[in-house]
Amino acid sequence: MVSSEDVGQLVIVVVGALVFAAIGIVLFVILPSTLAQLLGVVLALGTALVGMRLAGNVARSIFPGYDVAEVAVEGPIARDGGGGRFPSTPGTTPADDIVEQIDRANDDDNAQALLLKLNTPGGEVVPSDDIRLAAMRFDGPTIAYATDVCASGGYWIASGCDELWAREGSIVGSIGVIGSRINASDFAEKVGLSYERFAAGEYKDAGTALKEIDEDERAYLQGLIDDYYDTFIERVSDGRDLEPEFIRDTEARIYLGEQAFDLDLVDRLGTRRDIEGELADRLDVDEVSVEKFEPKRPLMARVGAGAQTVAYAFGAGIAGFADERGFRLRS
Template sequence: MVKPNQEKPSSPRWAWITVIIILVVLGLLSMIIAGVIGIFVGAGSSSSSIEKVNGAGNVAVIKVEGPIVSTSVPSFGGARAAVSEDIVKLIEKASKDNSIKAIVLAINTPGGSAVASDEISSALNDATKPTVAWIKDMGTSGGYWVASSTDYIVAHPASITASIGVIGSYLEFAGFLEDYNVTYRRLVSGKYKDMGHPFKEMTEEEEMIFQQTLDDLHELFIQHVAEGRSMPAENVRNLATGAFMSGKKAYELGLVDQLGGQKEVKAYLQQKLNTSVEFVQYRQPKTFFQTLVE
């Protein structure tokens, strides 16, 4: 029995705590399930199993479509990702194929991992054949990182591109836990080991470390574009605000070589190679699981 002057436990508070626990458990389960599915999604890919779509051709077209990631991730409802591991294999295969005279990257991506973007860029730098970036709807951030490693960039006037910047973010529930009298116990080895943990407020010192890391990546991005585009680093730095721009504006600022689309890419390569050009799409064959979910 509850005494008249004794407060009843706050049921809404415990309801929220229960919800948080359930969400954490579901999150862990989803990670395990995603890992298992990922094994099936990536199964069957190898450098020796490359599909050529649309028959014979002398210019390889490789799609960079969706967020740029390092390794295969589960794909649901037709969602796509640009997997650097696969794209690098395709570039290497096309570079060694004697029937292929040039490589075109058909880019339609908002960007993604800096490491994955640089892996693709390194493969382009190692390619022994002319390379062209064809920016379609979007080629921003990591997508432009990749494009700037090619010999020539073509974008539609209405394409969205550039966005030379780096972003980092995290969720913070510290205030929420405090409101519901839930304590986060910090047990770590290393002063900054739990930096950015969602259950604690980030200190000013930790924010400085976080920001310095982003600044380092930003400078790496700037230097990469400056080298790839043969532009003074200071000029690129002035443009590297993180803002995206139209293909038309990028062309005016020297971030794009030509405005246009497939027709202009083909015309450029015909003049460059001094021969007729036919495109052939290079891609990794779909796994059985990918065929099912798509």
């Protein structure tokens, strides 16, 4: 069935092509002499093609022909998309860009629902929470869809959506936090290095790799991890309507989609087509049309991202808080 949006787009494209073709004929065929006349037809056709493209862009802006916005979160979650602490992966997008696309979809009157595609092992804490908050701000149905992996920071984000869907073989969970530091004090001693402290504040250099950590510092750093873990559990409990003790009892395990569904960690199992059918029912239309909202990335950034890969263990997750002295926190 041809919609009014399709007809409107076609009319604008045809009219635009004719207008630019006429301009091209006048400029390159009728007015100029000899050389221009020889090349006139080619240039006129080229002008017509440019006109069709411009008219097509105008048509899509006036008659967008979509009612669902899709934003993808792929790869490790970081503020800068992995350019700093984490190497970037194909498809990785900076968290701020993801938030921007969700907000742009929220401001778009044509986007009546949000489909948040998740394929991530997790990442930094605050950027993950920023994406979750952006999803919660969206004025309309929001469905998070786990493809291959929705672990840790990905699950944190999903807790801000109305529903979480997954495939039977999707990896879901890892609701936990991990902190790490490198202890290089023995190595430093072997090569003749020593750590001399100049700091104001007892815990300013807690976790520094070149010195042994004492029990007070260990308790302090473990307390930071515990605080983030409590926050993680609170977010999931509120967003997913799960009991905090049940979440703790998962002990940051990962589950396949079917098992996650049985545990109520996932709302529905289904394919992308199933999700679109559900959204069509919610929006009361025969079928939905999905528009991908993606940030514009420079060519070299796309090439660089495509040339790199990164491997993450199944339990790798929210890697967020790290002080400048080398203490790293991941969930």
